Amino acid sequence: xxxxxxxxxxxxxxxxxxxxxxxxxxxxxxxxxxxxxxxxxxxxxxxxxxxxxxxxxxxxxxxxxxxxxxxxxxxxxxxxxxxxxxxxxxxxxxxxxxxxxxxxxxxxxxxxxxxxxxxxxxxxxxxxxxxxxxxxxxxxxxxxxxxxxxxxxxxxxxxxxxxxxxxxxxxxxxxxxxxxxxxxxxxxxxxxxxxxxxxxxxxxxxxxxxxxxxxxxxxxxxxxxxxxxxxxxxxxxxxxxxxxxxxxxxxxxxxxxxxxxxxxxxxxxxxxxxxxxxxxxxxxxxxxx
Amino acid sequence: xxxxxxxxxxxxxxxxxxxxxxxxxxxxxxxxxxxxxxxxxxxxxxxxxxxxxxxxxxxxxxxxxxxxxxxxxxxxxxxxxxxxxxxxxxxxxxxxxxxxxxxxxxxxxxxxxxxxxxxxxxxxxxxxxxxxxxxxxxxxxxxxxxxxxxxxxxxxxxxxxxxxxxxxxxxxxxxxxxxxxxxxxxxxxxxxxxxxxxxxxxxxxxxxxxxxxxxxxxxxxxxxxxxxxxxxxxxxxxxxxxxxxxxxxxxxxxxxxxxxxxxxxxxxxxxxxxxxxxxxxxxxxxxxxxxxxxxxxxxxxxxxxxxxxxxxxxxxxxxxxxxxxxxxxxxxxxxxxxxxxxxxxxxxxxxxxxxxxxxxxxxxxxxxxxxxxxxxxxxxxxxxxxxxxxxxxxxxxxxxxxxxxxxxxxxxxxxxxxxxxxxxxxxxxxxxxxxxxxxxxxxxxxxxxxxxxxxxxxxxxxxxxxxxxxxxxxxxxxxxxxxxxxxxxxxxxxxxxxxxxxxxxxxxxxxxxxxxxxxxxxxxxxxxxxxxxxxxxxxxxxxxxxxxxxxxxxxxxxxxxxxxxxxxxxxxxxxxxxxxxxxxxxxxxxxxxxxxxxxxxxxxxxxxxxxx
Numbered sequence: 001x002x003x004x005x006x007x008x009x010x011x012x013x014x015x016x017x018x019x020x021x022x023x024x025x026x027x028x029x030x031x032x033x034x035x036x037x038x039x040x041x042x043x044x045x046x047x048x049x050x051x052x053x054x055x056x057x058x059x060x061x062x063x064x065x066x067x068x069x070x071x072x073x074x075x076x077x078x079x080x081x082x083x084x085x086x087x088x089x090x091x092x093x094x095x096x097x098x099x100x101x102x103x104x105x106x107x108x109x110x111x112x113x114x115x116x117x118x119x120x121x122x123x124x125x126x127x128x129x130x131x132x133x134x135x136x137x138x139x140x141x142x143x144x145x146x147x148x149x150x151x152x153x154x155x156x157x158x159x160x161x162x163x164x165x166x167x168x169x170x171x172x173x174x175x176x177x178x179x180x181x182x183x184x185x186x187x188x189x190x191x192x193x194x195x196x197x198x199x200x201x202x203x204x205x206x207x208x209x210x211x212x213x214x215x216x217x218x219x220x221x222x223x224x225x226x227x228x229x230x231x232x233x234x235x236x237x238x239x240x241x242x243x244x245x246x247x248x249x250x251x252x253x254x255x256x257x258x259x260x261x262x263x264x265x266x267x268x269x270x271x272x273x274x275x276x277x278x279x280x281x282x283x284x285x286x287x288x289x
Numbered sequence: 290x291x292x293x294x295x296x297x298x299x300x301x302x303x304x305x306x307x308x309x310x311x312x313x314x315x316x317x318x319x320x321x322x323x324x325x326x327x328x329x330x331x332x333x334x335x336x337x338x339x340x341x342x343x344x345x346x347x348x349x350x351x352x353x354x355x356x357x358x359x360x361x362x363x364x365x366x367x368x369x370x371x372x373x374x375x376x377x378x379x380x381x382x383x384x385x386x387x388x389x390x391x392x393x394x395x396x397x398x399x400x401x402x403x404x405x406x407x408x409x410x411x412x413x414x415x416x417x418x419x420x421x422x423x424x425x426x427x428x429x430x431x432x433x434x435x436x437x438x439x440x441x442x443x444x445x446x447x448x449x450x451x452x453x454x455x456x457x458x459x460x461x462x463x464x465x466x467x468x469x470x471x472x473x474x475x476x477x478x479x480x481x482x483x484x485x486x487x488x489x490x491x492x493x494x495x496x497x498x499x500x501x502x503x504x505x506x507x508x509x510x511x512x513x514x515x516x517x518x519x520x521x522x523x524x525x526x527x528x529x530x531x532x533x534x535x536x537x538x539x540x541x542x543x544x545x546x547x548x549x550x551x552x553x554x555x556x557x558x559x560x561x562x563x564x565x566x567x568x569x570x571x572x573x574x575x576x577x578x579x580x581x582x583x584x585x586x587x588x589x590x591x592x593x594x595x596x597x598x599x600x601x602x603x604x605x606x607x608x609x610x611x612x613x614x615x616x617x618x619x620x621x622x623x624x625x626x627x628x629x630x631x632x633x634x635x636x637x638x639x640x641x642x643x644x645x646x647x648x649x650x651x652x653x654x655x656x657x658x659x660x661x662x663x664x665x666x667x668x669x670x671x672x673x674x675x676x677x678x679x680x681x682x683x684x685x686x687x688x689x690x691x692x693x694x695x696x697x698x699x700x701x702x703x704x705x706x707x708x709x710x711x712x713x714x715x716x717x718x719x720x721x722x723x724x725x726x727x728x729x730x731x732x733x734x735x736x737x738x739x740x741x742x743x744x745x746x747x748x749x750x751x752x753x754x755x756x757x758x759x760x761x762x763x764x765x766x767x768x769x770x771x772x773x774x775x776x777x778x779x780x781x782x783x784x785x786x787x788x789x790x791x792x793x794x795x796x797x798x799x800x801x802x803x804x805x806x807x808x809x810x811x812x813x814x815x816x817x818x819x820x821x822x823x824x825x826x827x828x829x830x831x832x833x834x835x836x837x838x839x840x841x842x843x844x845x846x847x848x849x850x851x852x853x854x855x856x857x858x859x860x861x862x863x864x865x866x867x868x869x870x871x872x873x874x875x876x877x878x879x880x881x882x883x884x885x886x887x888x889x890x891x892x893x894x895x896x897x898x899x900x901x
Binding site: 080096103104107108194203232233274 | 393
């Protein structure tokens with residue numbers, strides 16, 4: 001087993017990925033969403049130190065990576081360093097084949113949701129100093145792994161699209177510059193739901209979604225909530241939306257385990273939104289499938 | 290091979306708006322994007338959308354502010370098009386369900402922003418871009434527009450007549466990131482580049498890592514000139530550690546800047562005696578760095594932005610997102626302590642030269658959004674003017690590409706009779722192709738009437754060979770090393786304060802990067818999701834774009850907008866009321882100039898001294 005050290009000389013020449021140590025050769029790809037939060041380390045204790053990260057590796061095409069494994073990297077710590085910073089450093093300095101999605105680095109693009117120390121988190125928003133070492137970084141559970149930390153998001157996108165995720169109000173006010181009025185209270189009501197960045201953390205943490213591929217899932221239901229509760233859409237379309245949601249694999253599948261709410265990086269009260277839609281469906285006397 | 294009428298490259302604000310408009314005009318549209326649309330960098334915009342919506346405001350005032358903010362380097366027809374169309378386009382977003390912040394009467398809220406004479410910035414909390422992006426993606430889903438997501442466009446497919454004005458664009462070559470497959474995309478009517486900014490040319494930037502100037506570089510190599518590239522906006526309030534953006538909305542709502550002596554320096558040191566923190570961005574960024582350079586910075590690096598006095602209620606209502614950013618990325622609670630901020634690369638005022646319809650000089654090639662320069666921002670973009678640009682010019686490009694008649698454009702493009710030639714500025718090194726193969730520039734093989742399918746096939750073949758050679762090469766230099774060197778040079782020498790000597794140093798380093806790039810290789814042998822390969826191609830684009838930024842900065846020996854030169858600290862209207870254009874002339878950049886258009890619909894915007 002070889003581990004990468006952050007000695008200045010080792011930063012010069014990127015090392016062969018095949019030389020990376022494999023600490024846990026039989027890494028399990030589909031782990032459930034256990035919610036073990038970690039105790040934090042004081043950042044000042046880490047000054048001048050390296051942090052030890054264990055990163056999941058898998059590539060269906062490269063022989064040495066076909067068997068999933070973990071690679072160890074020791075990355076020099078800097079104050080404010082995030083999980084994303086650490087894996088970027090490992091990639092740029094030690095192994096350029098290390099693969100993950102990332103873009104904005106500020107928690108709005110939703111690309112870098114990983115399974116970090118047993119919890120779904122955005123890499124860019126998670127401080128390394130808050131985590132217990134070694135930091136285990138894995139792809140989102142319950143999604144097919146494409147390579148390393150990259151998962152296939154197609155199913156997630158399909159579920160988002162199932163709920164007709166677009167505003168549907170054809171009856172607009174007269175005059176090009178006339179707005180639809182929306183009360184501050186109503187905007188406040190839908191505000192949290194509009195913050196979703198489609199990162200997929202909630203879906204990955206949901207035990208129900210893991211067992212029922214057709215379950216709409218927390219993100220899609222939240223997207224529907226965003227429209228169903230918006231007073232600018234009229235009653236008819238609201239009813240249509242509730243009919244989509246109350247179907248067999250809709251809101252009633254939710255068992256209020258709160259795992260989605262717990263992992264949401266934008267603090268959206270997903271479970272509460274799902275419950276509210278259940279109540280709406282009951283009030284509208286929609287059939288209980 | 291895939292075929293569509295209109296192909297939109299990039300799926301952020303401008304791309305989505307262009308696709309919707311082209312679709313509404315009856316075209317079969319496809320979007321090709323290296324990211325899934327909701328991952329686009331438009332989502333990181335915070336502040337808002339300038340639109341003259343209210344009594345007491347009108348498009349002419351907005352146009353005046355924009356011309357002044359630009360330091361009289363914007364073209365009036367473009368600015369007036371922007372300000373006339375922005376109200377309708379902004380309300381259109383509301384009609385599509387955008388969750389704007391609201392007033393008590395239920396109408397959309399507006400707030401003050403830097404350089405504006407009226408509080409006309411329409412916003413949705415401090416996350417306007419996120420909502421704009423999602424609302425427009427929703428409309429793309431609603432219309433069933435085809436999206437090829439995680440397809441990286443490597444090249445434009447363009448004929449190779451000697452004069453770029455005679456060239457024609459037939460499509461693009463795309464690379465499927467997930468599978469490694471390389472395919473041609475044929476566009477019957479037009480290709481619209483909407484690829485965003487080139488912020489990754491710098492190492493302290495608010496831009497996403499995906500902002501690598503791909504569209505700039507591809508258009509440039511296909512013959513469309515890049516315009517005013519020296520004008521790079523450094524946003525006054527980015528977080529020191531990461532470059533994460535703190536919206537101008539904080540200052541718009543009343544946030545105050547302090548130096549390490551607790552002085553409100555914008556006033557106390559006379560940088561902007563009227564507008565203070567709400568002077569335009571170039572003014573505030575220079576003021577902050579001057580404070581730091583004169584020893585009044587906090588930790589010799591940054592200044593403080595304080596919003597505590599606004600009160601929790603107002604902050605939570607209008608700036609909540611800022612609290613989260615300061616907490617997550619700097620460990621600072623904005624409710625109880627001031628936030629550290631410093632200037633960070635934020636926006637490129639320049640870009641691919643286009644007219645008001647989004648057309649470049651290459652037939653069938655369009656550009657919109659930050660990658661384009663129409664030009665509405667001139668030497669300095671006002672906060673809140675980027676988002677209306679996306680929707681107004683994205684829509685126009687989409688409509689025109691789909692065949693709608695938008696009339697005769699007033700802005701000219703390409704090399705022609707109205708341009709002023711070459712510069713006599715001495716360059717420190719011969720720029721251009723030296724040391725770099727030109728794989729993937731103009732792809733046709735000399736046939737003036739080369740037939741589209743043939744050119745497309747040859748381009749795809751060339752791209753496949755290029756990728757094979759990068760992957761099969763056993764050793765050499767890695768892109769990350771070259772990219773880091775390039776970013777460092779740009780930040781060291783082509784930053785807020787610029788000197789001729791510094792820019793020359795940057796050009797030498799860029800040239801070294803070019804030479805090193807000749808030996809670049811991709812370590813990852815896999816065809817599956819090979820980000821190493823993608824970033825290697827992006828790095829080449831960054832080299833081309835960085836060179837045009839530095840070249841433009843070197844030749845423009847005056848001080849205008851965001852472009853400050855130590856040797857020439859005054860604006861020189863006599864010689865420099867003109868745009869810098871750099872075109873890729875057989876692999877060597879050549880420079881020419883086009884006069885700025887100050888004549889608007891009803892008036893001429895006479896250059897005046899800018900004071901705030």
